[in-house]
Each structure stands twice: as C-alpha cells, then as structure tokens.
Amino acid sequence: MPSLFSSYTLKSVTLRNRIVASPMCQYMAQDGFMNDWHGGHYAGLARGGVGLVIVEATAVSPEGRITPGDAGIWSDDHVAGLAAIARSIKSAGAVPGIQIGHAGRKAGCTPPWEGGAPLDPSDPAAWEPLAPSAVPFVAGSAYVPKAMTLADIGRVQQDFADAARRAADAGFEWIELHFAHGFLGQEFLSTHTNKRGDGYGGSLANRARFLLETVRAVREVWPETLPLTARLGVIEFSGAEETSLAESVQVLRWLKEAGLDLVDVGLALSTPDEAVPWGPNMLLPYAAPIRSTTGLAVGTSWMITSAREADGYLRDGKLDLVYIARTLLANPHWPFQAARELGIDDPASVLPTPYGFWLNNWS
Numbered sequence: 001m002p003s004l005f006s007s008y009t010l011k012s013v014t015l016r017n018r019i020v021a022s023p024m025c026q027y028m029a030q031d032g033f034m035n036d037w038h039g040g041h042y043a044g045l046a047r048g049g050v051g052l053v054i055v056e057a058t059a060v061s062p063e064g065r066i067t068p069g070d071a072g073i074w075s076d077d078h079v080a081g082l083a084a085i086a087r088s089i090k091s092a093g094a095v096p097g098i099q100i101g102h103a104g105r106k107a108g109c110t111p112p113w114e115g116g117a118p119l120d121p122s123d124p125a126a127w128e129p130l131a132p133s134a135v136p137f138v139a140g141s142a143y144v145p146k147a148m149t150l151a152d153i154g155r156v157q158q159d160f161a162d163a164a165r166r167a168a169d170a171g172f173e174w175i176e177l178h179f180a181h182g183f184l185g186q187e188f189l190s191t192h193t194n195k196r197g198d199g200y201g202g203s204l205a206n207r208a209r210f211l212l213e214t215v216r217a218v219r220e221v222w223p224e225t226l227p228l229t230a231r232l233g234v235i236e237f238s239g240a241e242e243t244s245l246a247e248s249v250q251v252l253r254w255l256k257e258a259g260l261d262l263v264d265v266g267l268a269l270s271t272p273d274e275a276v277p278w279g280p281n282m283l284l285p286y287a288a289p290i291r292s293t294t295g296l297a298v299g300t301s302w303m304i305t306s307a308r309e310a311d312g313y314l315r316d317g318k319l320d321l322v323y324i325a326r327t328l329l330a331n332p333h334w335p336f337q338a339a340r341e342l343g344i345d346d347p348a349s350v351l352p353t354p355y356g357f358w359l360n361n362w363s
C-alpha cells in the first residue's frame with residue numbers, strides 16, 4: 001500500500017510524494033497579475049518538498065473574483081506571470097498545478113482580513129456578481145447577484161475553457177476546477193442557491209449540467225495526458241447530509257464519464273449557517289466512501305496536520321493524495337518534518353540540495 005512518501009502517477013504526470021500544497025487564496029494580485037508576493041510564496045512551497053503545488057483560486061473572468069485581489073487567468077496577458085510561477089515550482093521538483101474558478105454570488109467582496117463583506121456598490125472596484133439565481137449569500141442582503149442568462153452560462157463555460165488553455169500554455173501540468181465552497185459550480189448544484197426553472201435547475205441532472213458541460217469544455221482543450229481534476233463540495237451540512245452525499249456520488253460518476261480524473265473532496269459552504277463539524281481530518285469520513293463508490297482517484301484537505309494520520313489514510317486506501325493548507329503556511333518545510341517523523345531514510349533529501357546537504361552535515 002502507498003505511504004505519504006510514495007510517488008503517484010496520474011495520466012502522464014508523476015508526483016514525488018502524496019503531499020499536495022492545497023490552493024490558498026492570497027488576495028495579493030492587481031488585475032489578476034502575479035507579482036513578487038506570489039513568486040516567493042509558490043517557490044517556497046515547492047522548495048519545502050511537496051509533490052504538487054496547486055496555485056490558488058485563479059479567476060476565469062474579472063467578475064469571477066472573490067475579491068479585487070484575486071489571481072486571474074482571463075487574459076492572455078496573465079500567461080507570462082503564471083508561466084514564471086509554473087517554472088519555479090517545477091524547478092524545485094514539484095508538479096505545477098492551478099485551480100481555476102468563478103466565485104458566483106460570493107464574488108466582489110473585500111479580503112477576509114478586511115471583513116470579507118461585499119464591496120460597496122458605489123466603490124469603483126465593485127461589480128455585479130453573477131449566479132444561477134438572484135439569491136444573495138446572506139439572506140435579506142441588498143447584495144443580490146444577477147441570475148445568469150443562458151448566454152451568460154455559455155460565456156462563463158467558454159471562460160473556463162479559455163482559462164484551461166492558458167494554464168496549459170503557461171506550463172501547468174495539473175488543473176483543478178473549483179466547484180466547491182459555495183462558488184459558482186457549487187451554486188448550480190445546491191437547491192439552496194439554484195432556483196432555476198430551465199434546463200440548469202430542478203432535477204439533479206439539470207443542477208449538474210453546468211458542471212458537466214464545463215468539464216467537457218475543459219476536457220476539449222486541456223491536454224489528454226494531463227490530469228483534469230475538480231474540488232467538489234460533496235457534503236452540505238444543512239440537514240439533508242445523506243441526500244447531499246448521495247447526489248454528489250451521482251454527480252461525480254457523471255463527471256468521471258465526462259473526463260474527470262480525480263476529485264478533491266471539499267465542503268459545499270453554500271449558505272452561511274451550515275453546521276460544519278469543524279475539526280481535524282473532518283472530511284475523511286466522506287472521502288473514503290467516495291473513492292470506493294465512484295472509482296475516481298480521491299484527495300481531501302481540511303485541518304490535516306499529522307504526518308502519521310496522513311500516512312495512515314494512504315496505507316488504509318482511504319485517499320490517493322493529502323492536501324495540506326494552513327499547516328504549510330505555518331511551516332512550508334512540513335514535508336521534511338513529516339519525513340523525519342515517519343522515519344523515511346535521508347529525510348533531508350526531501351529538501352533542495354543547498355538545504356539538504358547542510359542538514360545532513362552538521363559536523
């Protein structure tokens with residue numbers, strides 16, 4: 001059975017280990033462009049020894065940004081900066097990945113450290129968010145998104161496909177569609193947010209249509225030999241968890257048929273009052289059954305901090321990959337610490353030579 005430091009091959013891509021640097025929004029971009037912040041941040045994560053670095057949620061269109069500071073890939077002008085990031089990740093021995101997304105009704109807010117509230121409509125940086133239906137994230141809020149027309153839906157799906165082409169052009173070898181966390185993809189799936197009466201609302205097949213059509217559109221342009229993955233909110237903690245999970249399994253089976261290679265099991269976070277059972281490894285109970293019922297490769301995240309527990313999930317066949325987020329913000333060299341904890345031979349070999357050599361030669 002695989003362990004945390006086993007390599008992992010999916011399509012033509014091989015990761016040096018099962019540790020993934022999970023996409024984490026930095027909100028440090030201007031007009032979507034990468035800058036020195038992102039350069040240091042992503043090189044640091046890659047040099048820390050992870051197998052795959054997934055660049056933060058990168059917006060497929062300006063209106064798809066969570067905040068004005070989100071990374072973007074809606075313009076060919078974004079490719080050069082993203083290519084530099086992909087190169088620096090690869091040269092550190094990790095596989096360069098990127099998450100692309102659209103924030104839907106959650107778009108147009110200030111960063112969490114400024115409160116995370118919707119921008120004042122009078123703010124020149126503000127814009128009207130798009131969503132499946134004109135239902136605000138906060139009930140009663142004046143911040144009501146525009147219900148997407150069929151033309152809007154087609155345009156956004158094309159934005160996803162164009163973004164995937166740009167990601168391939170920039171040298172990324174792994175793509176993750178952001179269909180979780182109450183953003184656009186999740187909003188089409190959830191009955192809390194999708195009140196549509198047309199072919200994109202109502203039945204599960206209709207609510208999954210946007211996701212299915214988007215995966216197909218991306219599959220058309222994303223190289224066949226590179227993994228096409230998605231982060232999906234498989235469980236909505238709003239009282240009908242069984243249904244939510246059962247629907248997610250069905251949606252994932254459809255997405256697999258459309259070309260999805262792996263699912264990064266996430267939270268729905270569709271509404272502000274979900275009773276999420278926050279806690280270490282909280283999604284493991286859902287990831288394992290999804291792996292066994294859908295036949296998809298599976299990864300998951302959320303407060304995985306213990307190398308021994310992570311190693312155990314892999315050995316027990318519950319996961320294929322472990323996505324580490326805030327633990328890596330605390331210590332980008334966590335893989336080195338994990339290697340020592342697990343007794344891997346020559347743990348310093350997890351780090352780049354200029355670091356590893358001196359860690360092995362104290363004398």
Ligand SMILES: NC(=O)C1=CN(Cc2ccccc2)CCC1
Binds near residue numbers: 025057066181
């Ligand atoms: N881009 C994303 O998927 C984001 C997810 N978040 C959920 C989250 C909630 C609580 C703690 C961490 C992350 C917040 C920031 C943006």
